[in-house]
Amino acid sequence: MPERELAQHLDVGRPLLREVMKSLAMLGFLNVRQGSGTYIAKADIRVLSDFFTFCLSQEQDVLEDVMQARMAIECQAIRLACERANEADLARIGQWLGTLIDTLTDPEAGGRADFMFHQSIVAASHSRALTTLYGAMAELLQRSHVQRRVTTYRNPEIVRVLVDAHREVFLSIVAKDPDQADRRLREHFAIGDELRRRSLIETYRGAPAKQIN
Structure with a gap:
């Protein structure tokens, strides 16, 4: 789902959404692939x-x-x-x-x-x-x-x-x-x-x- 649509779906601003996504990626919950998209990462103990x-x-x-x-x-x-x-x-x-x-x-x-x-x-x-x-x-x-x-x-x-x-x-x-x-x-x-x-x-x-x- 594109960022704009996801922000509208969650009823949040795009800057806030970007920060949340960045934090989740740093924690290892999301896998951001340049030119491909963002995916849920495999759980890591x-x-x-x-x-x-x-x-x-x-x-x-x-x-x-x-x-x-x-x-x-x-x-x-x-x-x-x-x-x-x-x-x-x-x-x-x-x-x-x-x-x-x-x-x-x-x-x-x-x-x-x-x-x-x-x-x-x-x-x-x-x-x-x-x-x-x-x-x-x-x-x-x-x-x-x-x-x-x-x-x-x-x-x-x-x-x-x-x-x-x-x-x-x-x-x-x-x-x-x-x-x-x-x-x-x-x-x-x-x-x-x-x-x-x-x-x-x-x-x-x-x-x-x-x-x-």
């Missing part, structure tokens, strides 16, 4: 992820909110993974479990391995909707994993529980037991949150008080 990250980053306490969404997605994904995961999926999850164990003293690499372990579980669900939603939160989730590792990697109790919890989650997928997998994953989230809270309390209790002049 990176665009959704960037948009999602930008919007949520404006909110306070966003990571806690994202964690709740993450739990909802992963708990459904792990049930599907127990039914649908193939040998390649299991190998990938196991590989990231091994990397997670090898990087326990490195918050950056360990946080990424932790994120990739969980992302591989979601991918093993073979659910396009769940993987798309999870992918849209990927940057925020990976940031959360790294931040949590920074506050906990020196605590041997948390490290031990971290390894045991991830191993049990993996084994429950291998066993194709969705109820156990769901339970192990929820326990992992709950225990991890409790240990992180205790670690923060111990850290602040052990910090020297500021001198009062």
Whole structure:
């Protein structure tokens, strides 16, 4: 449809229409081809992820909110993974479990391995909707994993529980037991949150008080 007709159809001015079209093209929603026309572009998860990250980053306490969404997605994904995961999926999850164990003293690499372990579980669900939603939160989730590792990697109790919890989650997928997998994953989230809270309390209790002049 020509620009003039589209502007009349939408009841907007042509300058405004041009600006909107330009913005949509910059976001990747439209594909402008010189001499041919403007077409709706193929959906790109990176665009959704960037948009999602930008919007949520404006909110306070966003990571806690994202964690709740993450739990909802992963708990459904792990049930599907127990039914649908193939040998390649299991190998990938196991590989990231091994990397997670090898990087326990490195918050950056360990946080990424932790994120990739969980992302591989979601991918093993073979659910396009769940993987798309999870992918849209990927940057925020990976940031959360790294931040949590920074506050906990020196605590041997948390490290031990971290390894045991991830191993049990993996084994429950291998066993194709969705109820156990769901339970192990929820326990992992709950225990991890409790240990992180205790670690923060111990850290602040052990910090020297500021001198009062």
